[in-house]
Amino acid sequence: MNYAEIMKIGFVLNWNAHGCSNCQRSGGRCGYDNNEFVCFCRDGPHAKTCHDGVISAAIVISLTFVIMCVIRSEKLSIKFFSNMTKSDKDIEGFIRSYGHLHVKRFRFSGIKQMTISFKQKLGRGGYGDVYKGKLLDGRLVAVKLLNESKGNGEEFINEVASISRTSHINVVTLVGFCLEGSKRALVYEFMSNGSLEKFIYNENPMQTTPQLEWKELLQIAKGIAEGLHDLHRGCNTRILHFDIKPHNILLDKDFCPKISDFGLAKLCERKESIISMEDARGTIGYIALEVSNRNFGGVSYKSDVCSYGMMILEMVGGRRNIKVGVTNTSEIYFPHWIYKHLEQGCDLRLLHGVVTAEEDEIA
Structure with missing residues (x-):
């Protein structure tokens, strides 16, 4: 056979190239270069298909865009952070250092x-x-909109740090919070019966809210x-409330009681x-003496117990510790008032209308 003549005439050569069909579908022609498969396209040879260059370019463009966004975001973040007050920076620093919050x-x-532009004030x-609100899932909440001009942000940190550390049934649940510069809000579970003070004082003869029975007061x-x-001994960190009073019991x-308002904690x-x-x-009226004057001793969790005791006396007596409009100091301060009644032989338990032996035992 004369191979020289055959070469002059030419011949057809067929072979199976791996990936050739993908190359052809992308608009290219299959070939080889240095014994390596190549897809020949209009813009030049590619490793597999004519789309390789487009994908690579897209990846490069996307990465460039992401990098630019990150740089821009960092610049905006730095600019925003530099415009923040010291209070705002302290709060943001607390949120970051606290890690993952469960709210x-x-x-x-x-x-x-959720508050319909703060429509219903509680x-x-x-x-x-405090305003009434509703979450997207239908749950009712109470939203406390913190004053912009009052405090240095400590009350916000106290609330978030304190309540998020406990999940006791007798401590109000913090659902979430809002922090956008000077705009700060706290979102709590909704307490339909409001505060305890509505049910224990009988100062207003026109009052429509019924007083609680002795069993309910005891519970x-x-x-x-x-x-x-739980606040004092149930958590890894001891939480002192410093403002136990009927207004802060929801x-x-x-009628399950919940301790709320940890702004002073x-x-x-x-x-x-x-x-x-x-x-x-x-x-005033609930502060333990050592809190206002160190000469009476050191401040401890017992200071909350003192405030709690004053509140119990109010629940028994059915009147406020501090009575506005009274000139006689012995009638203003509740312990003096109690002492006066005991001196006169009055039975404090009769203030709530104790009539049965069981109620007498509870009182």
Whole structure:
């Protein structure tokens, strides 16, 4: 056979190239270069298909875009952080250092939506107004909108740090919070019966809210005590409330009491018996003497117990510790008032209309 003649005439050569069909579907022609498969395309040879270059370019463009966004985000973050007040920075620093919180962080637009632009006001606290709201899943909540001008953010940190450390049935549940610069809000579970103070004072003869029976008062007193015990001894970190009073005890639909408003709370190690405090905190009439004056001793969890005791006296007596509009100091301060009644031989248990032996035992 004359191979030279055959070469001059030419011949057809067929072979099976791996991946050739993919190359052809992408608009290319199969070939070889240095014994390596190559897909010849309009813009040049590619390793497998004509789309390789497009994909590579897309990847490069995407990575470039992502890098630019990250750089821009960092610049915006730095700019935003530099414009923040020291209070805002402290709070953001706390949120970051605290790690994963078991509560949701809401945007302020979400806060406005759940409260229908703060339509229904439930009451006013020491650090802001409280509004009724509803979550997307239908749950009712109470939203405390913190005052922008009051405090340095400590009350916000106290609330989040304290309540998120416990899940006791007698401590109000924190559902979430909002922190957008000076806009701060706290979202709690909704307590349909409001605060305890509505049910224990009988100062207004036109009052329509019924007073609680002795059994209910006893269960509420026990519940608050159990909640305080959990704060003081049930957590790894001891939580001192410093503002136990009827206004800060909320009641759910079954009159189960919940300790709320941790704006003045202080966290300390469980082994610490005496804690240091720079300033007095609490509400007049409930503050333990050592909190307002160090000459009476050191401040400890027992200071909460003193406030709790004053609240129990109010529940028994059916009147406020501090009575506004009374000029006689012996009638203003509740212990003086109690002492006066005991001196006169009055039975305090009759103030709530004790009539049966069982109620007498409870009282």
